Amino acid sequence: MAGQDHDHHHDHDHSELSETELRVRALETILTEKGYVDPAALDLLIETYETKVGPRNGARVVARAWADPAYRARLLKDATPAIAELGYAGRQGEHIVALENTPHLHNMVVCTLCSCYPWPVLGLPPVWYKSAPYRSKAVKDPRGVLRDFGFELPESTRIRVWDSTAEIRYLVLPMRPLGTDGWSEERLADLVTRDSMIGTALPKQPHEVA
Amino acid sequence: MDGAHDMGGVTWSGPVAPEPDEPVFHAEWERRAFAITMAMGMPGGWNIDMSRFAREDRPPEDYLSKSYYQIWLAGLERLMLERGLIASDEIEAGKPLHSAKPVAKTLKPDDVARVLHRGGPTERDAAAPARFAAGDRVRAKTIHPPTHTRLPRYARGHIGIVERVLGCHVFPDSNATGAGENPQWLYTVTFDGAELWGEASDRNLAVSVDAWEPYLEAV
Numbered sequence: 549m550a551g552q553d554h555d556h557h558h559d560h561d562h563s564e565l566s567e568t569e570l571r572v573r574a575l576e577t578i579l580t581e582k583g584y585v586d587p588a589a590l591d592l593l594i595e596t597y598e599t600k601v602g603p604r605n606g607a608r609v610v611a612r613a614w615a616d617p618a619y620r621a622r623l624l625k626d627a628t629p630a631i632a633e634l635g636y637a638g639r640q641g642e643h644i645v646a647l648e649n650t651p652h653l654h655n656m657v658v659c660t661l662c663s664c665y666p667w668p669v670l671g672l673p674p675v676w677y678k679s680a681p682y683r684s685k686a687v688k689d690p691r692g693v694l695r696d697f698g699f700e701l702p703e704s705t706r707i708r709v710w711d712s713t714a715e716i717r718y719l720v721l722p723m724r725p726l727g728t729d730g731w732s733e734e735r736l737a738d739l740v741t742r743d744s745m746i747g748t749a750l751p752k753q754p755h756e757v758a
Numbered sequence: 759m760d761g762a763h764d765m766g767g768v769t770w771s772g773p774v775a776p777e778p779d780e781p782v783f784h785a786e787w788e789r790r791a792f793a794i795t796m797a798m799g800m801p802g803g804w805n806i807d808m809s810r811f812a813r814e815d816r817p818p819e820d821y822l823s824k825s826y827y828q829i830w831l832a833g834l835e836r837l838m839l840e841r842g843l844i845a846s847d848e849i850e851a852g853k854p855l856h857s858a859k860p861v862a863k864t865l866k867p868d869d870v871a872r873v874l875h876r877g878g879p880t881e882r883d884a885a886a887p888a889r890f891a892a893g894d895r896v897r898a899k900t901i902h903p904p905t906h907t908r909l910p911r912y913a914r915g916h917i918g919i920v921e922r923v924l925g926c927h928v929f930p931d932s933n934a935t936g937a938g939e940n941p942q943w944l945y946t947v948t949f950d951g952a953e954l955w956g957e958a959s960d961r962n963l964a965v966s967v968d969a970w971e972p973y974l975e976a977v
Contacts, residue, residue, distance in 0.1 A: 589793075661910060715928075
């Protein structure tokens, strides 16, 4: 998937529209006029994943697990109902498993066959997660992937890669950064990055969020 | 099928390139392509495994030259053309030329939140007990079906350990061809790095796939 189309034309000048843009417009027109799709429902789908369902949801789950040992235990035992306690459920997150990082074990999640990703907690996947380099390399050279992200995992830390080949979706529970005793869940959530819940990064450190 | 989509372990040029502050979509057409694909699932009547096959069943040069949402779009067009929901002359013309095909239901704005929240759970009641248990040694079968499968090539023929029993789930290999859900037991099977990649492998690596029972044999 080399040809990522980073087209940012919003000037409605039809002469500048790419073949793909024209094709999508044509399809939407045909489907709307045939009564198969309702444009208002399309707008709502887009709005949902641009503004409501994203990695902030997962960050709240992780922050609760860091702050509340009983919640952490429920999350690790059966993540789907534990995540639903916070209101997150459904499409591409029907069966979720949480993976606990420890000082000796680092978890990383990939979908080598397509782009499976836990939407209710992380939103839609970033381009790199869907890209050939990540999908090919993650299962064979995950430490090399981490170096691409600018971080070196100690050789002694065991690395465990989970290939999402079925409808089970995986959420990494990163280790809570030191120096965060007594922090509120909301403040803790600011440390939890999307990539730290995929396993390609560590959470932010306290000094990074001031 | 053994297609370009099955990328695990392929030596690929170039590093992984994360994009700082990446937007959810990179262009307006990506928003619309995503939304019409999601919305057409209901009137279209296909399942997720049919969708995946429609995306991956294409020549490698086609799959690899398209961006992610271009692949979604190509898959959607194929599913709709196969079912006579649209015709290719309509895509060329950019407008409807033939009457609509009756569909059972469409996605209404009031349904969006409920439909997304419900999702599509794949766990089903089991017709038979699970053949394997956590700790069992199993081999991923060497199979090369021309149709949809979710057993990646890099795992085939290799021996792993059943780590988790995940319940009985819809079997994609059947579901993608229209042969029904045919639910099968699903397992997380974990392979040592050296078993998959040989002596040069990272010594501290383990990789798992989620594998349905028909993919596995006892060793």
